[in-house]
Amino acid sequence: MSKVAVIYMGGTFGCVGSPLSPLPHDQFLPKLHAVMTSHTLLDLECFPAPDIIDSSACTAKTWLRLIQLIQKLQSTQNIQKFIVIHGTDTLSYASAVLAHFLAQSCRVILTGSQYPLLNVEGNAVRHQTDALSNLCYALDHINHITAGVHLAFDAQLYHGHSAIKHHTTERSAFKGISSAEKITTPQKHHSVTDQNITRAQTLNVINLMLQPTEQANLCHFLKLMTTQAPDFLILQGFGTGNIATNADIIHQLKQLQQHNCLTILTTQVTFGEIDQRYAISQWVKEADILVSNAIGHADLYAKILKLYLTYDEIQQYRQHWADTQ
Missing domain, CATH: 3.40.50.40 (Rossmann fold)
Incomplete structure (x- = not known):
């Protein structure tokens, strides 16, 4: 069974406490891994993204650094399947950028949540949350999707570059073109360089x-x-x-x-x-x-x-x- 890399970028998904605040990734990732392994037999490895920030603060630099990490894992560890956990504010932008730059070079599912995965204390899965169902949906589909980038949310799977956030608070926060539907998708991947990241900051x-x-x-x-x-x-x-x-x-x-x-x-x-x-x-x-x-x-x-x-x-x-x- 090929390995799946799960990359954590922050957002509501990894928050705890009241009011909500992000749990440091070195504390959250072991908890995330434990939750996933109790729900799937997939060979999983968790990675922190280069930038773990509120998604409203994400820019092109953030997503290009994420793509760099994915391309590095492809070339150095031969990992070709990725699940990215990302905040919902700019999840559609992240999904579109990854779709255009990664194209058909690997299989990626992005997801997130409207509610945190863990309870206030951070010691168990929250009773009422869409984080677990969205994550499990991504885990269930990662071996079955076509090459390219997809977005999973509320038991729906969309072509990554077609998704848009259409509701601020509902669990069915995203709409797009179903991944089951054949559409024109980006075909040519782009290997991200440090020079690209520097130039992107002037866009x-x-x-x-x-x-x-x-x-x-x-x-x-x-x-x-x-x-x-x-x-x-x-x-x-x-x-x-x-x-x-x-x-x-x-x-x-x-x-x-x-x-x-x-x-x-x-x-x-x-x-x-x-x-x-x-x-x-x-x-x-x-x-x-x-x-x-x-x-x-x-x-x-x-x-x-x-x-x-x-x-x-x-x-x-x-x-x-x-x-x-």
Whole structure:
């Protein structure tokens, strides 16, 4: 039986006490291992992640360091199956980044919980918790999933780059495309280097979720942005990506391009694709911006990160936009 690496990254899953606070990993991991071995016959080994932090503090650096650990375990210990325990706040982002960078090179299930695994004292499994059921679900499926990255939550298994957190407190906190459904998944893995991690810390992405406002206000904001342009600007439009524009707004978007800022149009709606049948298509062509082909917002972030670490210029981002699947 091949070994499964269980990597712990923190989050509510490993908290104890009242109010909740994280149990140090050197105390939590032996307890976690004992719980798992009482529920499965899998050959398991627990590892602390390079960064064990609240998931709201995670950034690209955090997930790239995690990927580095996974790739090291692959090459040095020939481990090809991984379960990652991660906080729920940015679990969908972690899942999407791992999906794009690991692709089909191994088998990974990410999971987490809305409630801690252990009781207040930290000496037994909590009576009412989704942590144990989510963990056991991941353990039960790790030998049966296809190659790639998946997210397990509330007895559901999703393609990793498709998942999104859609509820703050319910146990069924995540939605996505079922892993049983065949979809286009990232195919080319990326070996993470120290240079990648250093560069990732300079990535500047601004996400602008459009609100009903006057066009002059949007134009003014875009003009201010040119003084210190981000690497990528995400415009979240209404419905299928609709944004009311005028010549001044289009001019400012073109000015941002002159500052090596790539603008990408997406939608603030949780599920569904951008639709170019409406008047939206004409101004998009005129402004010369890209339209997202990602499944969701976390998937779009992961695509952007991979582009940024592979290329340097906006022309290269455009040329290789379709290559990041």
